[in-house]
Amino acid sequence: MKDKLKVLDKALMDGILEMAQGSQKKRAMYSFHEQGESLQRMLYAGLKETYVRPHQHQAPVKLEVYLIIRGQALLLVFDDYGRIRETIRLEAEGPVHMAEIPAGVWHSLVIESEAAVFYEIIDGPYDPFTFKTFPEWAPEEDDEAGGREYLQKLKQQLS
Numbered sequence: 001m002k003d004k005l006k007v008l009d010k011a012l013m014d015g016i017l018e019m020a021q022g023s024q025k026k027r028a029m030y031s032f033h034e035q036g037e038s039l040q041r042m043l044y045a046g047l048k049e050t051y052v053r054p055h056q057h058q059a060p061v062k063l064e065v066y067l068i069i070r071g072q073a074l075l076l077v078f079d080d081y082g083r084i085r086e087t088i089r090l091e092a093e094g095p096v097h098m099a100e101i102p103a104g105v106w107h108s109l110v111i112e113s114e115a116a117v118f119y120e121i122i123d124g125p126y127d128p129f130t131f132k133t134f135p136e137w138a139p140e141e142d143d144e145a146g147g148r149e150y151l152q153k154l155k156q157q158l159s
Contacts, residue, residue: 044118110151
């Protein structure tokens with residue numbers, strides 16, 4: 001129903017965190033948008049041990065926004081060779097709450113608190129074939145051992 005009011009409350013945040021705890025990838029997503037809408041709006045929850053493969057939104061051009069509402073995480077920006085170019089600490093209780101990521105920028109998230117919850121907005125509509133572009137320099141998300149190892153390397157570089 002298109003005219004139904006949608007709200008983000010504590011129960012929804014707690015539920016998405018519970019889903020993340022039960023998932024193999026240690027994260028979960030709840031969609032506020034319907035398939036085919038021109039603006040995607042999601043609630044995203046990730047646990048400290050989740051591996052988010054670096055990616056970009058390039059073709060078609062898509063702007064992405066992360067607004068943290070619980071916890072703490074680092075938004076990592078990479079160059080084309082996988083070197084960290086910039087880090088932005090997003091904190092629900094801190095000085096930076098939101099980051100807008102232009103199309104074509106390689107990025108990833110590293111959850112610093114035990115868990116984090118974001119409201120994410122990205123241009124749509126969603127197309128599984130063009131949604132994200134992944135670099136060759138980062139392990140695939142299904143490569144659990146490679147993802148854990150890569151995440152540890154990133155954390156070492158950041159400490």
